[in-house]
Amino acid sequence: MSRRRKVRATTAVAQFGAVAWSVLAAVPFVLIVLLAFKSSTDIYSNPLGVVGVDWNLQNFADAWNGPPGGQGFAVYLFNSGVVAIIAISGCVLVGAITAYFATLSSPRVRTVVIRGFLVATTLPLIMLLIPYYSAFNSLDLLSRPWATGIVYVAICLPTCVLILHSFYLGFPGELREAASLDGLGPVQTFVRIVLPLSKGPIVAVGMVNGFFVWGETQxxxxxxxxxxxxxxxVGLLDFQGQFSANTGAIFAGLTMATIPLIALYLVFNRSIAKGVALGGVFR
Known part of the structure; x- marks a missing residue:
């Protein structure tokens, strides 16, 4: 087989794998949308059917109005927005500062810092539930979305630092030297030179952590x-009672909750792909 044929065969296999992976990733969302338009009876009796189904648009109205005794979808959406904005902005800001100045440290210090964040990524979230609850209860911070957003900053910080650290390792030293000759200190260089050139990785880590925070329930x-x-x-779980459940409203709420994520991904998909490609895990 000639070299050109080998390249074509490899490309075809890679393209097939990409298409297959995309289909597998899209199937769950398609099923959620399909079930959002069905009655609870059809969800259990004919979940994949599209013929002879009792289509129920009331599911979206129920999801928007909220469960009995709960709040409307607009309230849940606002709370999710508060939590996500605080978590993403705090994680990106602290993570970028930590990752960049770690690269300016000695190799021994940098290794200790990065390995510490690597260890932090292995901690199961369930181990932190009781300590966080005890701390929030003693500080009277339960049921405060902004405080929960700060907790997510700490949880998402290791991933943010690891990706940005690998990017900053390859940052051109000539730019820092030129900034130093212009009289800029390390902090000014970071703010005026490094941050504007870190848009791709910063958007990538922000979106990746944002997806996690938006759907985190535990x-x-x-x-x-x-x-x-x-x-x-958490709000959609109120549709699930002890003896009954409005399953259609749950899927309708999940569909509406996914729309902002899809819109953001379509806007920033190039930056996400570029940022993930530039940032590794550890060097």
Whole structure:
């Protein structure tokens, strides 16, 4: 087989793998949208059917109005926005500063810092539930979305630092030297030179952590107990009762909650791909 044929065969296999992976990733969302338009009876009796189905648009109205005794979807959306904005902005800011100045440290210090964040990524979230609940309860911070957002900053920080650290390792030293000759200190160089050139990786880590925060439920259930403080995933759980459940409204709410994520991804998909490609895990 000639070299050109080998390249074509390799390219075809890679393209097939990419298409297959895309289909597998899209299937869950397609199923959620399909089930959002079905009645609870059809969801259980004919989940994949599209013929002879009782299509129920009331699911979206129920999801928007909220479960009985709960709040409306607009309240959950606002709380999720508060949590996500605080988590993403805090994580990106602290992570960028930590990752950049770690690269300016000695190799021994840098290794200790990065390995510490690597260890932090291995901690299961369930181990932190009781300590966080005890701390929030003693400080009277339960059911406060902004405080929960700060917790997510700490949880997402290791991933943010690891990706940005690898990017900053390859940052051109000539730019820092030129900034130093112009009279800029390390902090001014970081703010005026490094940050503007870090748009791709910063957007990437912000979106990756934003997806996690937007759909995280385990910690939010513990810290956001009042109905008016709940985020979208926790609020939709109120449709699930002990003896009955409005399953269609749950899928409708999940569909509406996914729309902002899809819109953001379509806007920043190039920056996400570029940022993930530039940033590794550890060097």
């Amino acid at each position: 910690l939010a259930i513990v810290l956001l107990q009042d109905p008016e403080s709940r985020t979208i995933p």
